[in-house]
Amino acid sequence: MSEHGTQTGYGTRYAQSMIPVFGTPQRVLVRGKGVHVWDERGTRYLDLLGGIAVNTLGHGHPSITSALSKQAENLAHVSNFFATPPQIELAETLLRLAQAPEGSGVFFANSGTEANEAAFKIARRHGGPRRPRILALADSFHGRTMGALALTSKVAYRAPFEPLPGGVEFLPANDEDALAAALAPGDVAAVFAEPIQGEAGVRPLQPAYLQALRRLTREHGTLLILDEVQSGIARTGHWFAHQATQGVTPDVMTLAKGLGGGFPIGALIAFGPETRGLLTAGQHGTTFGGNPLAAAVALAVLGTIAEDALLEHVRTVGDAFAQAVTALGDDRITEVRGAGLLRGIGLSEPIAAQLAAVALEAGFIVNAPNPTTLRIAPPLIITAEELASFTAALPGLLDTTTASVTEGA
Structure with a gap:
């Protein structure tokens, strides 16, 4: 020290x-x-x-301390056997800010890596045995748990814990030709990408490449999963970084970090009813995810961003x-x-x-x-x-x- x-x-x-x-x-x-x-x-x-x-x-910040103390006096935790008003209101707010279509849904976790674990499961459910491949980008960082680590390209992070969950391949960022070639066989379940690669040195994906990601994944029936754990929640001057690029709406988006303003929370947004339906009852869960304390604080953060x-x-x-x-x-x-x-x-x-x-x-x-x-x-x-x-x-x-x-x- x-x-x-x-x-x-x-x-x-x-x-x-x-x-x-x-x-x-x-x-x-x-x-x-x-x-x-x-x-x-x-x-x-x-x-x-x-x-x-x-x-x-x-x-x-007074909006956070007030929301936290007020909610703690009422309900702090009830488990996901029950719902709470802050949880529901936060989900509705995120869907609105994400401009998600009708039939979309939210899953709450406690961190970015947990949100990406849920996204990994959605990718597997979408792919099944006929689409075993998942693509991520070189210099990516998606978390430290085993599934998220499998999506993270840095060898020093990965090597001590191999074998990791398989089927993940890494492509150079901003290379449309490499992306098109990798998707061509039609057996890719999902592509994971950060609109701005934070751990790589704050390197944005080029707008044309983001648009190509959306166009090509849609053409091949592949999910586009955007990791906005670091770049989301107004960090770039947009609610989510991908909203700065015209025509880019993901199939799945993961969030955490700034959402709770310091209180641990993660979230996954599944865009549209087909993607929302890929995880069904009993296929995923978390004890603390979406607890009323975290949800109340996150609502205060989002409300203050808008009001101010x-x-x-x-x-x-x-x-x-x-x-x-x-x-x-x-x-x-x-x-x-x-x-x-x-x-x-x-x-x-x-x-x-x-x-x-x-x-x-x-x-x-x-x-x-x-x-x-x-x-x-x-x-x-x-x-x-x-x-x-x-x-x-x-x-x-x-x-x-x-x-x-x-x-x-």
């Missing part, structure tokens, strides 16, 4: 009590408000990562941020990718991890999904001025990073 946690004793306690799957924590955080968090020593940080695109409304006009805000401040970073004219920055408030700053050298560490010391929480990308996914309530403070600091952070890397070489 960092010296912060070690000096307060948290480092030893963490190491003794936790399975070390997350490595060494960078800080022990004890409080948050708005777009800032504080560690146990009182140091304040501008949260530009939002719990990896989770804290939609920042920290301690955050879709427009995200587009405006996100575009301004990308333009400001580009305008720095720093040769060490190659591009700014993504949309809205999901952005990847491309770097000319593999220094992203070191840059993220330097930024943390300077009071900015960012993330390095790969060696040449710095990712930001802040709360959607962040202001242009707060983002500008990071933009102004970035050249100096790069100077410090390149100097330390040169000294260590």
Whole structure:
């Protein structure tokens, strides 16, 4: 652990009590408000990562705390032997925002990987023995459970747990010819894709490729399953990232992260009655999925996004941020990718991890999904001025990073 946690004793306690799957924590955080968090020593940080695109409304937002406390006083959990008004209302709201056709349906889970597990089952039900193949994209990330891991391309994640569920093949992203060739035999059950590949370095699929995905999968009777776990819930300035591309409506969409604004929830939307009917009673389930606490919080998140006009805000401040970073004219920055408030700053050298560490010391929480990308996914309530403070600091952070890397070489 960092010296912060070690000096307060948290480092030893963490190491003794936790399975070390997350490595060494960078800080022990004890409080948050708005777009800032504080560690146990009182140091304040501008949260530009939002719990990896989770804290939609920042920290301690009154709409979330009110919804949570009010619902907890009433019903917290009843199991899925029963329904609750928040669960039903949330399903109806998601169907409306997704512009899903009549006969569509929602399944609630507790995380993105669980939503993708449900999608994997739907793909298998659709495919049956005559369609055993499932396609995913190179550099994809769909989760850590066994089915979701089978859809995730990174060998380092997959290799320790093989054999994984079979039948999954990986295609290069944005390659229409490879997609057409893979679908041509007519034996593909589903194609899984992220409209913006977050763990790959915030790399959007090209609009023409998304349209080709929709057209070709429909032609071949293949399901198009879009993983919007990271890119959904207004993160890009649209309710769901694929809505920015004309003519693209998935057969299945998976959600999580920002939906609960920090409270664990996942969701799957099946578009249309045929897809909805692929999972029937007893074929899937979850104890906690759609519990009234999670549903009430998610409704508060969606309601606040709409009431506070955050879709427009995200587009405006996100575009301004990308333009400001580009305008720095720093040769060490190659591009700014993504949309809205999901952005990847491309770097000319593999220094992203070191840059993220330097930024943390300077009071900015960012993330390095790969060696040449710095990712930001802040709360959607962040202001242009707060983002500008990071933009102004970035050249100096790069100077410090390149100097330390040169000294260590």
